[in-house]
Amino acid sequence: MSEARILRPSALKAYERGGGARTVPLVSARLGAQSFINGITEFGPGAQIPWHFHNCEESVMLLEGRAVFDIGEEHHDLQPQDTTFIPCGVPHRFRNASDTEGMKILWIYGRVDATRxxxxxxxxxxxxxxxV
Structure with missing residues (x-):
């Protein structure tokens, strides 16, 4: 059995994702998670991540800023605390809707062995x- 933990994103290493995005991993199998992983991704002004899909369900909550969530041919404006549910295998991406301010999301994948x-x-x- 793993032990309970408190994770402080400001004290954890961030990894550059390219395109003006960087991620801080939080809960993972390294901590003993068995059914999900999560993290925070920050987007610089105007940044976006490429179209992609995962081998599991995903939920994303906009923490700060303004975002556009693209899924299929649909484009949805998001405000802080708006939360998405994305089924396994569905192509999508997130974009920062601002050219002057950053945005931040919390993502949760439904498997510890999630792929992109x-x-x-x-x-x-x-x-x-x-x-990692």
Whole structure:
């Protein structure tokens, strides 16, 4: 059995994602998680992540700023505390709606072995391996 933990994002290492985004991993299998992982991704002004999908369900909550959530042909403006549910295998992306201020999301994946597949290249990576 793993032990309870308090994670302080300001004290954890952030990993550059490219395109003006950086991620701080939080709960992971390294801590003993068995059914989900999560983290925080910050987007600089005008930043976006590429179209992708996962091998599991995902939920994202906008913590700060203004975002656009693209899923299929739909584009949704998000305000802080708006929360998404994205089924397994559904292509999507998030964009910072501001060219002058940052935005921040909390993401949760429904598997400790979550993967991200980029639509443009077809490359699949383990989410945990990218950020550890």
């Amino acid at each position: 597949t980029l639509l443009e290249t077809g490359e699949t990576r383990a989410v945990s391996a990218e950020h």
